Amino acid sequence: MFGRGWMLAFLLGGAVLPYALSSKSSVREALTAPLSVFNKADDKKGDAKPATGEQANDHLAAGTSPHPASPKSTVPQPRSAGELPFIPFEQALSWRVSPAWVMGTWPRVTTTLPELELQGYRVSLVSGTAESDIAGSLTYYFDGKQSLQRLTFNGSTGDAKRLVQFLISQHRFQRRLGEDPSTYLYQVEQDDKALSELKIKAASIVRAGSPLARFEVTLEMRRPEE
Numbered sequence: 001m002f003g004r005g006w007m008l009a010f011l012l013g014g015a016v017l018p019y020a021l022s023s024k025s026s027v028r029e030a031l032t033a034p035l036s037v038f039n040k041a042d043d044k045k046g047d048a049k050p051a052t053g054e055q056a057n058d059h060l061a062a063g064t065s066p067h068p069a070s071p072k073s074t075v076p077q078p079r080s081a082g083e084l085p086f087i088p089f090e091q092a093l094s095w096r097v098s099p100a101w102v103m104g105t106w107p108r109v110t111t112t113l114p115e116l117e118l119q120g121y122r123v124s125l126v127s128g129t130a131e132s133d134i135a136g137s138l139t140y141y142f143d144g145k146q147s148l149q150r151l152t153f154n155g156s157t158g159d160a161k162r163l164v165q166f167l168i169s170q171h172r173f174q175r176r177l178g179e180d181p182s183t184y185l186y187q188v189e190q191d192d193k194a195l196s197e198l199k200i201k202a203a204s205i206v207r208a209g210s211p212l213a214r215f216e217v218t219l220e221m222r223r224p225e226e
Helices: 002-043 053-062 099-105 163-172
Strands: 112-117 119-124 135-144 148-157 174-176 181-191 191-202 215-222
Touching: 053 099, 099 119, 099 135, 119 148, 163 181, 163 191, 163 215
Parallel strands: none
Antiparallel strands: 112 119, 119 135, 135 148, 148 215, 174 181, 181 191, 191 215
8 A cells, every 4th residue: 555655646746847947947947038029129229339438528528429320210119008109219309200190109198388489299218228229308389380490408428429420410410518527518500609519428427237228318409490
């Protein structure tokens, strides 16, 4: 009798053990699968690594980038009602933006922002997960003809070279010497006045564990007169 009970327990243990091991493997795969997808997504952002220290400062001062990024042509849409989409800033910072595009792209838009004769639309912009991407608050201002006349952005980035290069090449920004030596200043002038302005300043506290927030970015753009 004891022999039969011992043999039954042995057989049951042999059947349960492989299942337990298989279950652990499945749990481990379920936990690590999202990380592997995230890592692959980061790998596709490009192989270019941002310059650091004096090299980054040299590129910012010159308004150039050793690895210029090509604008993307597709606009990602929100994946759920509460999830922010990744919108490349090359598309978001464009005079072709319309109120319909704003409302159809972001899951949350603040519209109670009237300013003189302009209507404001405020959104949370996250352009991606690379150090050269930006994240912060973006506000569009449209006139009565639904034409974009002004936009403002306040946020952060880990590497400002890509943003600077884009604004120089697409919106005619130029480097200017400001009164604050800790701030990089770029402007678009019209009639000897600053029409648009970009300010880049190192964060008050730069943390090694927060590489996406090394610089504070303040941008104000006004539509040039045609």
